Amino acid sequence: MNAKTLLSKKPLAAVMAGAMAVTLPASLALPVATATAQSQSNDLSRATRALRAITTLQADFTQTDRAGNTVSGELTLRNPGRIRFEYEESVNMLVVSDGRALTLVDYDVQQVERWPIRNSPLGALLDPNRDMTRYGTVQPTDSDNVISINVRDPERPEFGVMTLIFVEDASAPGGLELASWVALDSQNTRTTVRLRNHRYGASVPDSAFRYRDPRRSSRRPG
Known part of the structure; x- marks a missing residue:
C-alpha cells in the first residue's frame, strides 16, 4: 500500500493531526517530553518506595527458564x-x-x-545499596496500572539485568x-518469576x- 492510499483510508482529523505533528516547531514538544520524564521519575520513585515498604512478603511463585520449563513453589522475603x-517436592x-550472599x-x-x-x-531486589532510582529506567507498558522498571548498572554489566513489574494495588x-x-544474568540466561497470592507482614x-548443607553428610567424621 503506497502513502497516498494509506492516507485516503484515514479519517481527515487523523491526517490533519499527523500533519500538525510534523509541522509544529520542535520547541513545542519540550513540555511533552518534560512531562513524560517527570512521570517516569515519579513511577521509579514509587516503585522504589514500594519495595522498601515491604517488611515481609510470602507468595506462591512460578519460575520459567528460557526453554519454557516451569517449576513452582513458595517465596519468602524479608x-x-x-x-x-x-521449590515443589x-x-x-x-x-x-541471608542478606549477604545468595546461595543455591x-x-x-x-x-x-x-x-x-x-x-x-x-541484587536489584535484595541489595539495599542497589538504588533503583540510580540504576533503574522505566519501560513503556500497555496499561496505566502497570509499571515496568529495568535495572542495570552500566559500569558493572557482570551484575546482569533485572526487569521488575509492579501492578497498582491499594x-x-x-x-x-x-x-x-525477569532476570538476565551475564551469561544471557533468562529466568522469569511470577508471583500470586501475596501475603504481607507476617x-x-x-x-x-x-539451609542444611548437603556436603556435611559426605564428610568424614573428625
Missing part, C-alpha cells in the same frame, strides 16, 4: 536482603539469601554455590504490588533463611 525460594534444591543448594548432587547478592541480578505496601520479574524468623 527486608533487607533476605529471600527464600522453596520434585525439585530438590533451594535458593536462599542442589541436594541431588550435594552442591552449594554462593555469590554476593550485589553480583546477582536479584492493599500492597506503597500502593504497588510486585507481580513478576513474622518470619531468621531460620527461614538458613
